[in-house]
Structure formats: C-alpha cells, structure tokens
Amino acid sequence: MYKIGEALIGDGPELAHVDLLIGDKQGPVGQAFANGLSNLSVGHTPLTSVIRPNLMTKPATLIIPKVTVGDLEDASKIFGPAQTAVARAVADAVEAGYIPKDIVEDIVINVSVFIDPSAKDFRKIYQYNYGATKLAIRRAMKDYPSIDKVLAEKDRGTHPIMGFKVKKLWSPPYLQVALDLDNLDAMERIIDQLPENERVLIEAGTPLVKKFGVGVISKIRELRPDAFIIADLKTLDVGRVEVKMSADETADAIAISGLGTMESIMKAIHETQKQGIYSILDMMNVDEIDKKLKALPEDLKPDIVLLHRNVDYETWIKEHGGDAGGMTAWGDIEKIKEITGGLVAVAGGVTPDKVETAIGKGADVIIAGRYIIGSRDVRRAAQDFLAHFEPDPDNMRLAMDEDENIPDKKGDKKSSKK
Structure with missing residues (x-):
C-alpha cells in the first residue's frame, strides 16, 4: 500500500x-x-x-x-x-x-x-x-482527488495564502477591453471604473505599449492584481524576445501578428508555451486564414485566433453605408476552432447589440475598445456588453461543497467531476 x-x-x-x-x-x-x-x-x-x-x-x-x-x-x-x-x-x-x-x-x-x-x-x-x-x-x-476533479479545478481554485488569483480562460465567453490609449491617467481612470467581473479581460493596447513600453503591463497589474492581461504587441519578428519581455511583466497573453512568417509565428508560439502564457494569433489583413492555420504544426497552434477587422477599414465601411458591426467579415468561426482546437476572438466595430450574434456564431472573446474607453461612463458601457453574457462562472459556486462525494440513500457515491 x-x-x-x-x-x-x-x-x-x-x-x-x-x-x-x-x-x-x-x-x-x-x-x-x-x-x-x-x-x-x-x-x-x-x-x-x-x-x-x-x-x-x-x-x-x-x-x-x-x-x-x-x-x-x-x-x-x-x-x-x-x-x-x-x-x-x-x-x-x-x-x-x-x-x-x-x-x-x-x-x-x-x-x-x-x-x-x-x-x-x-x-x-x-x-x-x-x-x-x-x-x-x-x-x-x-x-x-480524482484526475477529473484536478482538471476541473486547476483553473478555478485560488490559494488562500498566495494572495491573488491566476485567471485562466476556462469558461468562455469573455469581454476583452482594449486600452488603445496614449495616456496613463486615462488608463488608470478606465481600469478603476471597469467592473470587477471574471468575464472582463484587460488588453494593453498597441498604442499604450508603443508609448510606454511593456512595463505598462506591470502598471496595469498593480491596479488589477487578479486581472487577465493581454499584451497587444502584434509581434512580427523576434517573437521569443517580445514574448519573454511581456511574460516578465506578468502578461497572461500576447498577441502575435498573423502577417509574420511561419518561422516567426512558430517561434513566438513556442515561447508562449515555454513561458506558460496564452498565444493570440491576430489575423488582421491576413488572406486565406484557414490555410495559414493548417500550415502550423499541431503542437504549435495558437491558443486564441483573433479575427480582427481593422479600424480604418471599419471606418470606411461606415462612411459608405455598410454595417460596421457585421459578422460576415469574420468568416466561419467554428471551422477555425476545428483547425486549432482553441478559442476564437472577434474585434472590429462590435457593439453590445452584436454580442449575442457573435457568441451564437462561436466567438469566445468579444473585444471592445472605443465604445468603452471613449465613454463618459466606463462602467455602464462595459455593463452594456456584460448584460449579454452569462453571469460570472463562479458567482454561484461554493467550492468547499464540491470537495468530497456524499453517498446517496442507496450508499452509491454521487458523481463529482467538478
């Protein structure tokens, strides 16, 4: 024994x-x-x-x-x-x-x-x-515990002595707030007003990182210790260096540009795996997305594929009477999931009224920028989106009640995979 x-x-x-x-x-x-x-x-x-x-x-x-x-x-x-x-x-x-x-x-x-x-x-x-x-x-x-219990709890539990929670994307969908800013005071004000919600992810936008460097990630971490923070670096080259820099500043994920060469993408994804953070492959302006994803080795598929319509293109559509929040530009989300086995994020003109349509088509992460960060009432703007989401994954959960099985009246053990 x-x-x-x-x-x-x-x-x-x-x-x-x-x-x-x-x-x-x-x-x-x-x-x-x-x-x-x-x-x-x-x-x-x-x-x-x-x-x-x-x-x-x-x-x-x-x-x-x-x-x-x-x-x-x-x-x-x-x-x-x-x-x-x-x-x-x-x-x-x-x-x-x-x-x-x-x-x-x-x-x-x-x-x-x-x-x-x-x-x-x-x-x-x-x-x-x-x-x-x-x-x-x-x-x-x-x-x-059983291995099923371990796998169900590994991304949910919080160690009481550690003092902070490590967030994993185990129960989509999520709302990613893109801080596309060039002002630290504005950043702090917005973060302070964002709801404390498990479904809210915070993105250090490209303008923010370009102006203040990857160290801005640590500043965000100081303001929201338990947040899931994405570094939107749109990495095209030397991905290993940029991934490590972001991980050292406690980023949970980094966005890699799908326009990079296959070698650059694979090296960057490999480094995210090494550092233990999520890889996001941003497909802005990438043609034949399916083909590029299929060309990646099975063990180097991104954790998240970002279907991203850029701001300039979105503005042009609006000016010409099109639907800036339309779903057609994102293509077949479920097909992409079949190729990668991971999550899919969508960005570009998403407003609260488009959330349920995007989720219905399979989107796991809804990225919103200007609607929230440009609002005079950031909390209300974020809640406009969250109203279309399920509640926090754990808001009705009592973890201690799920620790052991209790026999039923017949003496059989209740199933407990949670």
Whole structure:
C-alpha cells in the first residue's frame, strides 16, 4: 500500500495543514518512518503520535513538524494538542472504517503538520489538526482527488495564502477591453471604473505599449492584481524576445501578428508555451486564414485566433453605408476552432447589440475598445456588453461543497467531476 493525503482546515495562526503518507511497514513509508525516528534533526524532531502518555495510536503514526521548533513554548504545541489531535484522528479513522482494522499492524502513517509559532489557542490547534488529519486519511484511502476533479479545478481554485488569483480562460465567453490609449491617467481612470467581473479581460493596447513600453503591463497589474492581461504587441519578428519581455511583466497573453512568417509565428508560439502564457494569433489583413492555420504544426497552434477587422477599414465601411458591426467579415468561426482546437476572438466595430450574434456564431472573446474607453461612463458601457453574457462562472459556486462525494440513500457515491 502507498497512499498520499492532504488537507487544510481552519484559519488564523492556528490553521492546520497536513500532508501524510500511508503505507506498509516493509515499504518506503515504513522505511521513512524508521528513518524519522532514528535520524533526529535539530528543530524538526519527529515524534510518535499518542492519544495520551503510554498509549500510542494504531496504525503507528509519526508526526513530523514542518516548522522549526525553536523553544519549549513551540514544543508544547507539538507535544500536546497536535500530538493528541493526530493520534485521535488516526484512531477515529479506523473506527469510522476509513482504514480496515485487519491491516493496522501492517501499515504506518507519516503525518507532516504545520504549527505556526504565533499560534496561541491550544483548543483550536487540537481541533484543526484533528479535522485535517482525519480528512487527509479519508482522502488518501479514497485516492482523492480524482484526475477529473484536478482538471476541473486547476483553473478555478485560488490559494488562500498566495494572495491573488491566476485567471485562466476556462469558461468562455469573455469581454476583452482594449486600452488603445496614449495616456496613463486615462488608463488608470478606465481600469478603476471597469467592473470587477471574471468575464472582463484587460488588453494593453498597441498604442499604450508603443508609448510606454511593456512595463505598462506591470502598471496595469498593480491596479488589477487578479486581472487577465493581454499584451497587444502584434509581434512580427523576434517573437521569443517580445514574448519573454511581456511574460516578465506578468502578461497572461500576447498577441502575435498573423502577417509574420511561419518561422516567426512558430517561434513566438513556442515561447508562449515555454513561458506558460496564452498565444493570440491576430489575423488582421491576413488572406486565406484557414490555410495559414493548417500550415502550423499541431503542437504549435495558437491558443486564441483573433479575427480582427481593422479600424480604418471599419471606418470606411461606415462612411459608405455598410454595417460596421457585421459578422460576415469574420468568416466561419467554428471551422477555425476545428483547425486549432482553441478559442476564437472577434474585434472590429462590435457593439453590445452584436454580442449575442457573435457568441451564437462561436466567438469566445468579444473585444471592445472605443465604445468603452471613449465613454463618459466606463462602467455602464462595459455593463452594456456584460448584460449579454452569462453571469460570472463562479458567482454561484461554493467550492468547499464540491470537495468530497456524499453517498446517496442507496450508499452509491454521487458523481463529482467538478
């Protein structure tokens, strides 16, 4: 047997975070158990888990402090509420049936515990570590989480200690606000007025980047730490350099010009993969879009294809009585998705009344610029678009309620791929 479990419970200095291994005495977990008891280190001395003095729990359990035990006060938190909490959790896990009684003499458990030196409340230390240990055992024995759970949550979860959220485009459609500006004060004013909405993406427009450099991305990040930020560099050459520059400034995506050579496009996309950010291939003024996309290797397709009608062309259409927000200029969106397997963004004269049509044709990202940034009421202008979107992907979600399956009345487990 070789099982791995983890759990975090509580808050404040008494918060408990437990990592544990469950395995056979004769296997690697058993070897680690023996090494832990015999190879003592200053400040991190492991100890057996006891329910009370002279009553060791079964299966035999080793507690490994994650934080240096600096003095007697720190030691008393380990050799007291934490030690008892872990031991009773193990015993109760056996009683609850998480661990079969017939194997308790054949296995051992190694439990790593986090005890903050500033923690004061022994009751909370006990309660949180008891709950975390018992939950970690249950998870380990049930092989939680499933890979389906991991894949469903990887772009949704936020680590409470990290302090910010990394946004991924896991639930389109989205509204991308293009900051095509040449003024930092105007940029700050607009960002300040944009709604705090999961569906809003912020684009550092080409004029903004050209005037202030890629460092403007970091300025946007300071204003909106959790935002998904696109660097619209329209890269034509030396893509690797420009992608790295943007990634170093914390951009989440970079726009590459589809007018570049195949070699330049492939190098730029490869660098986005290396840096862990999204690649956007901007097809403004590109002929035979399908042909160009098909020519790219399967492992170097862009994450997002941008079907982009330029401003000058859009203005000309308006002057000649055409429909500047028409859909025909974007072509067959679904066909493009079949080629790349990624998302499609549309830009060029999109107004709020065209949003539902664009989404209906398969658009995943609606890019709006002047309608929003030129408005006297930026928030209202953005809401004009958002009114046509589904609500925030997670606004009705309670992540903690989805963590474990609960048996139904027949004893079957409910499906939980989320």
